[in-house]
Amino acid sequence: xxxxxxxxxxxxxxxxxxxxxxxxxxxxxxxxxxxxxxxxxxxxxxxxxxxxxxxxxxxxxxxxxxxxxxxxxxxxxxxxxxxxxxxxxxxxxxxxxxxxxxxxxxxxxxxxxxxxxxxxxx
Amino acid sequence: xxxxxxxxxxxxxxxxxxxxxxxxxxxxxxxxxxxxxxxxxxxxxxxxxxxxxxxxxxxxxxxxxxxxxxxxxxxxxxxxxxxxxxxxxxxxxxxxxxxxxxxxxxxxxxxxxxxxxxxxxx
DNA sequence: AGCATTGTATAGTAAACAGTGCACATCATA
DNA sequence: TATGATGTGCACTGTTTACTATACAATGCT
Numbered sequence: 003x004x005x006x007x008x009x010x011x012x013x014x015x016x017x018x019x020x021x022x023x024x025x026x027x028x029x030x031x032x033x034x035x036x037x038x039x040x041x042x043x044x045x046x047x048x049x050x051x052x053x054x055x056x057x058x059x060x061x062x063x064x065x066x067x068x069x070x071x072x073x074x075x076x077x078x079x080x081x082x083x084x085x086x087x088x089x090x091x092x093x094x095x096x097x098x099x100x101x102x103x104x105x106x107x108x109x110x111x112x113x114x115x116x117x118x119x120x121x122x123x124x
Numbered sequence: 125x126x127x128x129x130x131x132x133x134x135x136x137x138x139x140x141x142x143x144x145x146x147x148x149x150x151x152x153x154x155x156x157x158x159x160x161x162x163x164x165x166x167x168x169x170x171x172x173x174x175x176x177x178x179x180x181x182x183x184x185x186x187x188x189x190x191x192x193x194x195x196x197x198x199x200x201x202x203x204x205x206x207x208x209x210x211x212x213x214x215x216x217x218x219x220x221x222x223x224x225x226x227x228x229x230x231x232x233x234x235x236x237x238x239x240x241x242x243x244x245x246x
Numbered sequence: 247a248g249c250a251t252t253g254t255a256t257a258g259t260a261a262a263c264a265g266t267g268c269a270c271a272t273c274a275t276a
Numbered sequence: 277t278a279t280g281a282t283g284t285g286c287a288c289t290g291t292t293t294a295c296t297a298t299a300c301a302a303t304g305c306t
């Protein structure tokens with residue numbers, strides 16, 4: 003509900019400027035060409051960079067890498083494996099989680115963690 | 125934990141034979157070349173076919189498409205969007221769900237569904 | 247024997263992906 | 277005016293992806 007998904011490129015540019023990096027400087031740190039970085043920030047590329055590169059950028063700007071990867075429309079590699087490990091139950095879980103608020107999701111997350119910590123019996 | 129993840133190709137071949145299709149016949153129905161289908165069944169291809177094609181194959185063989193897509197190491201398209209809608213909370217939720225059994229996952233799924241049905245207050 | 251039908255190995259390919267290089271316009275500063 | 281730094285448009289490129297074409301061996305049927 004009301005989750006305004008700001009384009010990845012816009013967010014990237016905002017954060018980069020806030021950190022005081024020029025386009026060329028940051029491109030160098032992130033190990034991409036200035037041209038490409040410019041295109042990404044403008045949303046001129048079909049799809050944002052790879053998950054690995056997005057992770058690097060997020061780290062350079064002190065942002066949450068997972069969040070940025072998801073915002074870029076990529077999938078953190080481990081999530082794919084998690085889903086694969088329970089190919090029926092995990093998709094169902096995600097679809098059920100779809101409408102819930104972030105707070106509710108966090109609550110469920112906590113409960114799941116407790117479930118695991120309380121003893122890997124069996 | 126003892127989740128024996130049977131290779132997708134092996135499963136595909138088993139199901140295809142059970143349904144009485146020859147490789148060429150099924151390849152034609154699924155709209156791929158016999159060569160390619162053979163490779164897929166043998167696990168000779170780096171990665172299984174696209175989600176769309178796997179879905180088609182699953183339907184032809186009366187299997188659960190989502191399950192097959194996940195088994196093939198692909199991501200049902202809608203899941204990506206769901207994760208993107210809550211780019212912090214959803215990855216966290218999945219990671220917490222990681223070790224849980226299928227039954228426990230189903231329980232949480234039910235609870236989430238109830239939460240939603242009981243009224244989107246606030 | 248002849249022919250069809252089965253699956254398979256090898257090689258190749260069109261399109262998409264994830265970028266790069268270079269020239270260029272704009273603005274600031276000296 | 278010159279020099280430097282900023283970001284950007286356009287063309288291009290190496291690599292990966294998701295397959296296909298061709299030829300072939302093995303088995304079955306008549």
